[in-house]
Amino acid sequence: MGNRQPRPWIVSDELCSLVEPLLPKPGPKKAEGRPRVPDRQALPGNLFALHTGIQWEYLPQELGFGSGTTCWRRVAAWNEAGVWDRLHQLLLNELRSINRLDWERAVIDSSHVRAAPTGPKSGFSPVDRAGPGSKHHLIVDGQGIPLAVSLTVGNCNDVTQLVPLLDKVPAVVGQVGRPRRRPAALLADRGYDHDKYRRLLWQRGIRPVIARRGEPHGTGLGIFRYVVERTIAWLHGFRRLRIRWERRDDLREAFLGLAVCLITHRHVRRLC
Incomplete structure (x- = not known):
């Protein structure tokens, strides 16, 4: 069998080490129920939706992302907290530190x-x-x-x-x-x-x-x-x-911000 194509929604340890410190701390649960899906699982779910365009309700839970509802709520909360803006600036800072921004x-x-x-x-x-x-x-x-x-x-x-x-x-x-x-x-x-x-x-x-x-x-x-x-x-x-596909503009902006971070991160990996 031929080589399998890499799965672009898999978050590398390097990227995760940049993102995790920026994520807002979860508040206490208001009611008992299922344990909170870890951010490390929800983030690949959002990358999967970004890369494939799949609708939230069809997000394959067997891949361990959590439900589509969990993923879109998480990405909206991260966007509201400015996670993608701060991650993007960190990546630009790294590029400027080695004089790679024109x-x-x-x-x-x-x-x-x-x-x-x-x-x-x-x-x-x-x-x-x-x-x-x-x-x-x-x-x-x-x-x-x-x-x-x-x-x-x-x-x-x-x-x-x-x-x-x-x-x-x-x-x-x-x-x-x-x-x-x-x-x-x-x-x-x-x-x-x-x-x-x-x-x-x-x-x-x-x-x-x-x-x-x-x-x-x-x-x-x-x-x-x-x-x-x-x-x-x-x-x-x-x-x-x-x-x-998103009626809410903040969800669309969240995907745009995430995509910009991924593109900038590619440049960091190539140039640094």
């Missing part, structure tokens, strides 16, 4: 996903025959390492998320001196073409490199912008993120 330029873009149920941060999309959808907004460094991600309604204008997404980039430490959270330049396509936002970038000390509407293609930005498109493809490599 702050010379950052690249911003978005992708549209169809929303099966309607809910917060889902709306009628102009790119999907007015069907319900959401947008994933992403900013990456010059190599494609995720710096921040956000979720909005499907008909959200991309340029309006430029400043909020920049504000979500954490203050990254790891070297002597002040924390770093601003790239030297920001690259974007024509969807971000607006002089107001160019001025806002200059005010923050960031050089805007944004394609202008009405000008012919072939600006040369593609050789730098492809990294964000590649990272978006990595995000959508997680089947759970290809279609929004």
Whole structure:
């Protein structure tokens, strides 16, 4: 028999050692009943749902994850406690400590996903025959390492998320001196073409490199912008993120945050 494919939902000891200190301590049980499923079992269940896109009620309990209800409640609680934001910053700190973050330029873009149920941060999309959808907004460094991600309604204008997404980039430490959270330049396509936002970038000390509407293609930005498109493809490599099945926006944001951490952790393992 051939070699079996690795199971991506298995949490390595290395990753678990990073996550476990960040998890909130469980409170006392309010009533007697079944013992609490350990976090070490619930975390792979969430990774399984993220990788496969399976519905919570069909989560295979024979793999030891606990019930689907347990897993989605746990991932929502962890997201509310800021676990994924703190884990992401720890990983970025590690990359900066060895000078592996490219702050010379950052690249911003978005992708549209169809929303099966309607809910917060889902709306009628102009790119999907007015069907319900959401947008994933992403900013990456010059190599494609995720710096921040956000979720909005499907008909959200991309340029309006430029400043909020920049504000979500954490203050990254790891070297002597002040924390770093601003790239030297920001690259974007024509969807971000607006002089107001160019001025806002200059005010923050960031050089805007944004394609202008009405000008012919072939600006040369593609050789730098492809990294964000590649990272978006990595995000959508997680089947759970290809279609929004969650009515609750916090659950969707939890999966986005978890996926960003996994992608960043891959870079840490490759570069460190």
